[in-house]
Amino acid sequence: MVVGTTSHAGKSLLTAAICRILKRQGYRVTPFKGQNMALNAYAIADGGEIGYAQAVQAWAAGLEPAIAMNPILLKPQGDMTSQVILEGKAVGRTRAADYYRDYFERGWQAIQRSLQQLARHYEFVVCEGAGSPAEINLKHRDLTNMRVARYLNAPTLLVVDIDRGGAFAHVVGTLALLDSDERALIKGVVINKFRGQRSLLESGIQWLENYTGVPVVGVIPWLDRPFPAEDSLDLFERRGRRRDADLEIAVVRLPRIANFTDFDPLVAEPSVSLRYVMPGEAIGQPDAVVIPGSKATRSDLETLRERGTLAALQSYATAGGTVVGICGGLQMLGRTIADPHGFEGDAGTSEGLGLLPLETAIAAEKLTQQRTTRSRWPLGELPVEGYEIHQGRTAAIAPECMQMFADCDLGFVHAGRSHWGCYLHGVFENGAWRRAWLNQLRLRRNLAPLSLEVPHYRQQRDASFDAIADAIDTHLDLTPLLPKHAAK
Incomplete structure (x- = not known):
């Protein structure tokens, strides 16, 4: 599981990179995002609709995109309403206040069906969260983050965008707001979008590891490479x-x-x-x-x-x-x-x-x-x-x-x-x-x-997956997340 301290922390890119890294190691791997809110969508071969980010991650894994990779897609329409795409099909329009009442149970059932389907065909399912897993007012109806991690008992990475500033506070605050069983699933922290010399960050990394007890398993440098964006926040960084x-x-x-x-x-x-x-x-x-x-x-x-x-x-x-x-x-x-x-x-x-x-x-x-x-x-x-x-x-x-x-x-x-x-x-x-x-x-x-x-x-685009995987693989230690028998 890959979750982030905030939106735009780099979850989508890291999920795609992990998919490509594991694929190159010879594993059958698939991406998954239980619920995505985005206006970038993709029509798969059988006519269903999923988030474009999951299509990109599928291509990174060497797969054709499939509905099970993103069973819920919410497409904002304005006036606090969204179109609901459930298992590839538009099933209605809802206001934010009504979504939990009308679609939570249906959505969770769709997520479980999708995960069970993927588990039958793949050795690894790399799950992406959404936003932050520690939104206190939303946790009871969060279909995307730690509910999925708990359901799968999935070792989880917490990604933070250091370029925004306040990275250490974001990590500490996120961990503090997780329930104890959720907190136990966090096996590593990834510091993303780092500009500068790694040596200047070492004292902060040591403090963070000592304070939280969670290892920093990656410091990913700023990657000035084209990568398909998930939402309009990314338009401000388009090169x-x-x-x-x-x-x-x-x-x-x-x-x-x-x-x-x-x-x-x-x-x-x-x-x-x-x-x-x-x-x-x-x-x-x-x-x-x-x-x-x-x-x-x-x-x-x-x-x-x-x-x-x-x-x-x-x-x-x-x-x-x-x-x-x-x-x-x-x-x-x-x-x-x-x-x-x-x-x-x-x-x-x-x-x-x-x-x-x-x-x-x-x-x-x-x-x-x-x-x-x-x-x-x-x-x-x-x-x-x-x-x-x-x-x-x-x-x-x-x-x-x-x-x-x-x-x-x-x-x-x-x-x-x-x-x-x-x-x-x-x-x-x-x-x-x-x-x-x-x-x-x-x-x-x-x-x-x-x-x-x-x-x-x-x-x-496929060549960019390899270039991104090369750049991230040298800065990321996946050992804490992989079963011992999976090490290659």
Whole structure:
């Protein structure tokens, strides 16, 4: 079990690294997170939906993502409500105050079923907690942290982010607030995101070990490596800005931004500088502006309208700028978004940007699936794959909008070729397609085209798992967590 003193301590990355380390040692290992609250999601092969972080951890373990790895996913929608994804399917919407009453028992049963299923197939289950295990007001209904550790009798790591400051107090306070049986499961402390010389930290480590009786089993240095983020807190640490880049791409930082991991392949492009633009902030003159997905599309659209961002986008587009929409962003590019039954918030209809002649209607049934098709744009026909997670149904209402993909409901491009949108998450992971689109932007700047002979982004992501595992393995001692027979 991996728990943290706070959110954003590094639990997701450490869980993925441990999965890769154990996989390389020859073990059958799987990740697990009982309950995740995130707007980054992934559609698995059979159409179910889990947190994207658990998909990443599955890939680190050399596995295809599965529902049992994340049986509960909560997707915040605003107004203190969340959509509840239980064992891969959307089962309702709940307020925070009602969640414990309506879903606690169902959720705990789903967690137990998932753990039992995973135990039949894997030698190790590496469980990730959420937030802090010592939130006194929430412990009685915490499905994710020490309840899981106790159920499994799992040796547990406590991770602390030293870069934030107060690391020793966070560790001591967390241990003090755990029940005695929970406290007994903590077998090691991991100090994460350390900048500086290890020797300067030694006296603090000795004090901490003497005071708590828990060994410090790892001091992980700050890793300036791209890694898929779990929630929007990570946007403040994205390393996408490059002064020497040929192209600048701006991404609108929606209030309820979803699946911003779509842009990791652009961050990894050496010729691209990526920056996030807050609502109301000046757009500037980037080579393209991308509107990402949202869990509350109409609400976020109104926020952009109120803060002047819609008007700024329309002016940017009129001046010849390129505007792109992914999922909810595609819906915003159209003329209207209608939700007469209030499936995604308040009932009503909102006017979009009007850059594409599209109409969207929000349906009762959520569509979650993987797709493989061919793109008719921007260059001939290129293979494209990705996944969809949306309740909107979008259709073109004028001939000046052509279909981007062979499957007509995936995406649309304006006849002028500047503005386009699609429902396909992961579209930029397709290396040749991504480069073909970037080359269109480069052509406008009279820049030489980039080679299309590049692999799918999954290969680059997999290499990053090995690099991260290499970096962490040398600073982490897993011996206190592994059974004696498992040592290799």
